[in-house]
Amino acid sequence: MKLRKVTAAAAVVLALSTVATACGSDDKNDGGSSSGGGKTIKIGIKFDQPGIGQKTPQGYSGFDVDVATYIAKQLGYNANQIEWKESKSADRETMLQRGDVDFIAASYSINDERQKKVDFAGPYLLAHQDVLVRADDNSIKSPSDLNSKKLCSVTGSTSAQNVKDKLAPKANLQKYPTYSACLTGLQNGAIDALTTDDSILAGYASQAAFKGKLKLGGFKMTNENYGIGVKKGSDLKAKINTALEKMVSDGSWKQAVEKNFGPANYKYEPAPKIGNIVQ
Template sequence: MKLRKVTAASAAVLALSVAATACGSGDKDDKGSGGSKKISIGIKFDQPGIGQKTPQGYAGFDVDVATYVAKKLGYDAGQIDWKESKSQDRETMLQRGDVDFIAASYSITPERQEKVDFAGPYLLAHQDVLVRADDSSIKAATDLNSKKLCSVTGSTSAQNIKDKLAPKADLQNYPTYSACLTGLQNGAIDALTTDDSILAGYASQSQFKGKFKLAGLKMTNENYGIGVKKGSDLKAKINTALEAMVSDGTWQKTVDKNFGPANYKNDPAPKIGDIKS
């Protein structure tokens, strides 16, 4: 009799243990880390209009695109774990699995495609220059000859202009785009160059509205894609989400919201897989 009581008690403990284990496994997210379902997305934290971390949260075109895509994948905004993806870290972050995908002004190039896969493109940007709103002297790349041209230290944008388009341009390297904008505002420089989407994002900040304009030179094609780990099935799912974003009108509304104050003349939404050289 005593033996049967012990055996019954042991069985009850075992049943409770199995039930607890089964319940716990159901609470784990896709990465098996426990808690509610989450998705990790890489963005820029320091590009106004594109991807920026603010006291109120995260804002910008890439943030809005990524949030829309995440929703189509089954995640609401509260289930997104935003991670800073600096340009030099993006491929490594994807290869290590630090993030599920990256939307961070991430131009699709053959070199990058060897390391990661891309959904999209979802925006066709171009190298351009930002000038003061009252400056009508720069209408072509050759007009940059003898002009003080600013870009951030380490960027290839200004050097590309000097090497190929305006060899007499006076290059000015500043530590940040914000510093370039200050120089442009006070007349220390004549033009700032990088992707037109990035320029539009900076110029759309409240303190700069109406003070600058894009020259509209379109010197290169920059096909922004969403990076995923090589071989990931997320690529096809993200492409489907991007197509929906364009077809339901959300894509254009997002462009207007983030770049409109700079009078950004965007190209039409690119077709999936159509990469402009």
């Protein structure tokens, strides 16, 4: 009887040891995390910018989504291993610093202040501040024509204020809570122009509801170098740069641009060279 008790106890110990070994052997890639027994990668994107990053009942779509998916594949992750996380503009640095995400692709302009807190791969797109106007409005041909016009400013944004301060001091700023509200105002004549990055504006103008009704001014008022944000000191930066270079060389980058912005006749810049920040 004593021998049988010892044998039973040993079997329990062996079983527990086997479970512990299995739990500790998750296959993790660099920058990835374990979830539900399989490796995953957490990527921050915008959820509310058509053409850039948007969450819909059908899934996730936009240029940043396509870029991030390509990068993830080069890092060893399939699309079903990606966990998409909403990255609002004010939260991006904190999300990276806390490790909430492995990287962020969310119309994330590289600037000196942000580079003090996080690292950037890229840039992967050179955008410019521009305006969106009604297609039949030929009165706005340059930034100075915005004087006396009703210019939409999304609450918390500095884009419209920059135009008023530097280019059109007599512009009549109209503050709306969202870009969608600005678009409604643009359609019904409550405002004359909406301003933010041309890539974001092109994404909105590419929507079926606005096809042929809106157009970009093409003013290129600022340079916005979009980068992939990573945690300070992360070795993902070099790996993502390699992935971005491949995306350009194999034609996938151009295909993604034309797919997401093409309907707006967006005159996009050539793919920027890695590390080349246009001031």
